[in-house]
Amino acid sequence: MHGTDGVVISDVTAGYGSRTVLYGITARLPRSGVTAVVGPNGSGKSTLLGVLAGVVRPSRGTIDHANPGRPAFVVQRDAVSDSLPMTVRDTVAMGRWVLRGPWRRLTALDHSVIDACLAALDVSDLAGRQLSTLSGGQRQRVLVAQGLAQESGLLLLDEPTTGLDMSAREHISGALDRERARGVTVVHTTHDLELALRADHCLLLEDGRLLAEGPPGSVLTSQALGQVFHGLSSVPNL
Numbered sequence: 001m002h003g004t005d006g007v008v009i010s011d012v013t014a015g016y017g018s019r020t021v022l023y024g025i026t027a028r029l030p031r032s033g034v035t036a037v038v039g040p041n042g043s044g045k046s047t048l049l050g051v052l053a054g055v056v057r058p059s060r061g062t063i064d065h066a067n068p069g070r071p072a073f074v075v076q077r078d079a080v081s082d083s084l085p086m087t088v089r090d091t092v093a094m095g096r097w098v099l100r101g102p103w104r105r106l107t108a109l110d111h112s113v114i115d116a117c118l119a120a121l122d123v124s125d126l127a128g129r130q131l132s133t134l135s136g137g138q139r140q141r142v143l144v145a146q147g148l149a150q151e152s153g154l155l156l157l158d159e160p161t162t163g164l165d166m167s168a169r170e171h172i173s174g175a176l177d178r179e180r181a182r183g184v185t186v187v188h189t190t191h192d193l194e195l196a197l198r199a200d201h202c203l204l205l206e207d208g209r210l211l212a213e214g215p216p217g218s219v220l221t222s223q224a225l226g227q228v229f230h231g232l233s234s235v236p237n238l
C-alpha cells in the first residue's frame, strides 16, 4: 500500500451465497480523492461498495484500508425505511451516535457538526420534520448529511444523486469535494456522467468485471461507454 492509497482492492471475488457477482477485482482508490464507480444496472457497483463497507464478505481476495476506522456508508434511500418515527435532526445525529456509542450524551461539538452537516446539504430548514414526511430527494440529502456527520476517513455512497434536482446535486457534489479536501477517501456509485467526470478516479464495471480504471476522462471514453452501454450514441447521462 502506498501513501497515496485510501483503499487497495486485491483480486476480490464476491457475491451472495453461491451466486458470484464480482470477479477478481483489483484496484487502488486514492486517499484524499473521489472515486466514481460506473457501470450498467446489475454490473456489481453496489456489491463492490458493500465489500468496501464490510457488509459483503469476499469469497476471495483482500481489501486494505489506509484508515482503520469504521467506514460511513450512505445507502440508497429506498433501502431505508421511511416509516421510522424520527426527525431529520435525529437522523443526522445517528451519525454521531455511531462514533460516541448509543448511551452517551452528545457534546456541544457533536451538535455543531450536526448543524454543519444539515447546512452543507441545505436541509437545516427541515431539521424538525419527520423523515417520513419528506420527498425522496430531501430524504436522500438527509442520508448524505448523516454520512458526513460520521466524519469517517472512508465515505461510501450508493448513487447519492439519483433522482435529485440540479441544486441538490450541486450540494452533494460540493460536499464530496470538501470531504476530499479534508483527506477523506470518497467512493460513490453513479449513473450521473457529470458527477463521474468530476471524480479523481473512476472504475468501470461490466458484468462483475473491472473493464477499466483511471482518470474519468480516460476511462469514460465514448468507445468504452458505447461498448458497455450497448447501442449508446450520445452520453448526456449513463
Ligand SMILES: Nc1ncnc2c1ncn2[C@@H]1O[C@H](COP(=O)(O)OP(=O)(O)OP(=O)(O)O)[C@@H](O)[C@H]1O
Residues within 6 Å of the ligand: 016, 019, 021, 039, 040, 041, 042, 043, 044, 045, 046, 047, 048, 189
Ligand atoms: N442481496 C442480494 N442477494 C442476491 N443477489 C443480489 C443481491 N443484491 C444484488 N444481487 C445481484 O447482484 C448483481 C449485482 O447487483 P448490484 O446491485 O451490485 O448492481 P449495480 O451495478 O449496483 O446495479 P444498479 O445500477 O441497478 O444499482 C445483480 O445481478 C443482482 O441481482
